[in-house]
Amino acid sequence: MDLPAATALPAALQTPAQHAESWRSREPDTTPRASASSLRDAAGGLDAIRRRTLIVTLVGLAAPAGPPARAEGRAAWVMLERHDCPYCRRWLRDVAPAWAASDLGRLAPLRRVDIGRDRLPADLAFLRGSVFTPTFVLVEDGREVGRIVGYQGEALFWQAAEALVAKLKHTTEEARR
Numbered sequence: 001m002d003l004p005a006a007t008a009l010p011a012a013l014q015t016p017a018q019h020a021e022s023w024r025s026r027e028p029d030t031t032p033r034a035s036a037s038s039l040r041d042a043a044g045g046l047d048a049i050r051r052r053t054l055i056v057t058l059v060g061l062a063a064p065a066g067p068p069a070r071a072e073g074r075a076a077w078v079m080l081e082r083h084d085c086p087y088c089r090r091w092l093r094d095v096a097p098a099w100a101a102s103d104l105g106r107l108a109p110l111r112r113v114d115i116g117r118d119r120l121p122a123d124l125a126f127l128r129g130s131v132f133t134p135t136f137v138l139v140e141d142g143r144e145v146g147r148i149v150g151y152q153g154e155a156l157f158w159q160a161a162e163a164l165v166a167k168l169k170h171t172t173e174e175a176r177r
Contacts, residue, residue, distance in 0.1 A: 075145070075168050077108040077161075078124060080135040082116035088134045091151045095158075104158075104165050108138055138164045
């Protein structure tokens, strides 16, 4: 039983012969395709960008983690992270390279603590109970000034970080002078 072309059945309801005939009767695909050389050029540009990003990230990660949080008059930006946290990796890729070079990074150097593998250091014992990663805690004179739980993107992070750093004692004292 042959059906007219106007009432063609979906592939799942066709017999194997009807399905094969419908494929043979299709017009050839004439969509323009990219040439191999243009794809190689695009891939080369991406490779260069990836190399630069990797170098910047490694330089940022190789920077010293900063002094202990109890240093007198010093603040620390403590990142509580887990080695398997995708949002932590995203923050490290998006923000960490710029953190050390920023004004915020100079006021509160980054200190990373992997709570999935390590115990909290003695000077950060008061941060017990942090479960979600990444959690960013601004610490000054051995006390918590404030925290950001999670990472929702660069713009929101920098905005929240600036608000926290504005609460530091030595920052507000400098602003008064």
